[in-house]
Amino acid sequence: MNTLPRLTRTRASDSVLDMLRDGILASTFRPGQRLDVKALADQLGVSPTPVKDAINRLAAEGLIEIRPRSGTFVAEITPEMVGEIFEIRRALECLAAEAAVARLTPELLEAFTDLARQLERPVTSEAERMRHEQANVALHMLIVESSGNQRLMEIYRSLNAHLTIARIHSRRRPEAHRLEQELQEHRAMLDALQQRDAPRLVQVLGDHIRRAGHDLVEDVLHAREKEQA
Ligand SMILES: [Zn+2]
Incomplete structure (x- = not known):
């Protein structure tokens, strides 16, 4: 040997x-x-x-x-890069969601419910915004972890550094209508999990990530224009 x-x-x-x-x-x-x-x-x-x-x-x-x-x-963060990462993220999370529903335990459902509850809290200060963002990241990470697919988790984690940079550098005041929209989407996700309805979860989760991706691309473009102004 x-x-x-x-x-x-x-x-x-x-x-x-x-x-x-x-x-x-x-x-x-x-x-x-x-x-x-x-x-x-x-x-x-x-x-x-x-x-x-x-x-x-x-x-x-x-x-x-x-x-x-x-x-x-x-590394520079471009809107194209953010758009591409979100497409991959959507594919990975939707893949994870199917497995997550099949493996869902009462404890996991409890953890999802707890995070969804945290995301219902009002966001008015910078500290609350940070907590909100962390709970959002944790919710999506939990879907991926619940798949039990170790390789999927590794690929998913490797995408996150760029998105973190993109969020930090394009930080804007959270708009009320965006937060409301996000709240509805997270509620729909929790509902699908509670019903153990995998096709529904894949649908609402996919829509949620697509919408969030569009918003972040818009923010990155906005931050860029401001920097160049
Ligand atoms: Zn989310």
């Missing part, structure tokens, strides 16, 4: 990775911004190696773009 050498990953590289990823997701680094390896290494008090290592890993995640002879940049 082959014996593989034990790999040791430097702690510095992991810390730099977390710092850069958090910085991108928290808007410290903007989409399209150039990242200077040497300056980052100096700033963090580490050698360039862990910084390069972290950048390569973030490039694999799609958060960073390495352009030959040009430099390293925080």
Whole structure:
């Protein structure tokens, strides 16, 4: 039998990775911004190696773009990219929904009901908006997790980083009519789950994600126009 050498990953590289990823997701680094390896290494008090290592890993995640002879940049979020990711998201979630209904337990239904209830709460402040967004992400993640399909979960998770960036950079005040629409859609999803009606769930979930995708694309376009103005 082959014996593989034990790999040791430097702690510095992991810390730099977390710092850069958090910085991108928290808007410290903007989409399209150039990242200077040497300056980052100096700033963090580490050698360039862990910084390069972290950048390569973030490039694999799609958060960073390495352009030959040009430099390293925080990935740009385009409306086309958001539209494409939402199409894949819709396909994956609808696939997961079928399996989720077949595997639905009273405990899972309880968890869905609890999240749907959280999403009924009013959204008037930034803190409430953040909580609302988290509950929404958790609800959709629960559908995917309930499928029990490990590979599906992995692919689904890998899509999320870009959508998080897109949401953060196109943040707008939630419009009342959008929230109301979303509320109706989540209620319809919960209802279909309670009825264990898979075709209905696939229908309302698909419509919900298509609508949410259109809205986010619109927000990204809007944010872009504002930046260019
Ligand atoms: Zn939703």
